[in-house]
Amino acid sequence: MANFPKVQEQNIAVFGEAGSGKTVLVSSFYGPTQESAYQNDLWDLVALQPGQGNRLLQSYLEMRDTATMPIQNRFSGITYQFAVKLKTTSLRESTKRPFDELRLMWHDYPGEWFTTDPEGDEEQARRLETWGNLLKSDVALILVDGQKLLDFRGEEERYLTSLFANYRQNILLAKDHLLAKNGPLVEFPRIWILALSKSDLHPGWTVESFRDLLIRKSAGEMNSLRETIASLLDTPKALSLGEDFLLLSSAKFQMKPGGYEPSEIDLTQRVGVDLVLPLASILPLERRVQWQQQFDIPLKVVDKLADGADVIAAALLGMKFKTVEKLFKNVAKTNKAIGVFTQLTPILAAAVAAAGPKLKEINAEARDRHDHLRSMLTQFKLDLEQSVTDNVALFRK
Known part of the structure; x- marks a missing residue:
């Protein structure tokens, strides 16, 4: 019998310069789920490191109750570890589900590192x-x-040129280290979403407004950043940057006279924050199917595109664990890889194909059957669809 619970891990990396809102974002992501008024009939969000969870909750409560901003992370990268625990989990149910628990590893790259030199060898090693x-x-x-775009209104290219150049330089500085062991990277982030933080400062904007501004003011810089990332990768055509866009607002801020400190922070008015889990779990599966349909991708790269895509696809389709286990158990065996991937392709495509009214029907059916895993994942997929309808997100087609 498989280990219980069976865990599926997804990873997301968040990059932003100092003051861009990364710490507020992760606090706003976690904090509301810990309030007694929060209602979710499918799953609970748990911080795997209690101390880390307490600090995030403290930051959230201080923003909510005293309008105090959290202290920025300046000195080291942090991986926030969360578990999405399905409700009514039991050993009997576990034998039927491809996995029981979705874990989110949220990797935060300190903003100070984009604009400051490392203070000695120790900090360079941490970077x-x-x-x-x-x-x-x-x-x-x-x-x-979003605040910087206001500060540079009319000449946004000054800020954006510096921003993308800083991202590019940090990648170039790490390039030799990343490539030193095995050359071009098979596993590396391949979906880079450009997200407007503090989007509440631009109340009239849709995600298309944001996209159009970036293309008008910084298309060349975005292309340079994409080329730099592509230079790290095995099969660089399986990469998207400048094709996916998102509006983010962790809260609504009422500023004191002078505009430097908030007098009130309304954490109930958020935009895009609830898309983090769907982006980390569903979008990679969809992108993997697109790339496999468009490009001839080596098997070693396919295997690393969208970690867990096979298991997530099986869960979306309501496949039983024993079926999944039988189908996927030989993936790691090179002599059977081609056959396994051939069998996987239609399963992945079928999981991605469900959309619109059909997807809503599947979600409703899963809820009626108390299939919490399938309900959660189909809801994630519906949330991504709705974000496009609401002009909050725009994804590569």
């Missing part, structure tokens, strides 16, 4: 170690600071 931790991520968020 390179942080890059190593980021390698497992399928998705990376690049934060564009």
Whole structure:
């Protein structure tokens, strides 16, 4: 019998310069789920490191109750570890589900590192170690600071040129270290989403407004960043940057006269924060199917595209664990890899194909049957669809 609970881990990397809102974002992601008024009939969110969870909750409560901003992370990369625990989990149910628990590893690259030199060899080693931790991520968020866009209104290219150049330089500085062992990377974030943080400062904007501004003001810089990332990769055509966009707002801020400190922070008014889990779990599966349909991708790269895509696809389709186990148990055996991937392709495509009314029907059916895993994942997929309808997100087609 398989180990219980069976865990599926997803990784997401978040990049943003100092003050762009990364710490507020992760606090706003976690904090509301710990309030007694929070209602979710499918799952609970748990911090795997209690001390880390307490600090995030403390930051959230201080923002909510005293309008106090959290202290920025300046000195080291942090991986926030969360578990999405399905409700009514039992050993009997576990024998039927591809997995019981979705874990989210949220990798935070300190903003100070984009604009300051390392203070000695120890900090340089920490920076390179942080890059190593980021390698497992399928998705990376690049934060564009909404406040900075206001500060540079009319000449946004000045800010954006500096922003993308800083991202590019940090990748170039890590390049030799990342490539030293095995050359071009098979596993590395391949979906880079450009996200407007503090989007509440631009109330009239849709995600298309944000995209159009970036293309008008910084298309060349975005292309340079994409080329730099592509230079790290095995099969660089399996990469998207400048094709996926997102509006993010962790809260609604009422500022004191002078505009430097908030007088009130309304954490109930959020935009895009609840998309983090769907982005980390569903988007890589969809992108893997797109790339496999468009490109001839080596098996070693396919195996690392969207970690867990096979298991997530099986869960979306309501497949039983024993069926999944039988189908996937030989993936790691090279002599059977081609046959296994051939069998996987239609399963992945079928999981991605469900959309619109059909997806809503599947979700409703899963809820009626108390299939919490399938309900959760189909809801994630519905949330991504709704974000596009609401002009909050725009994804590569």
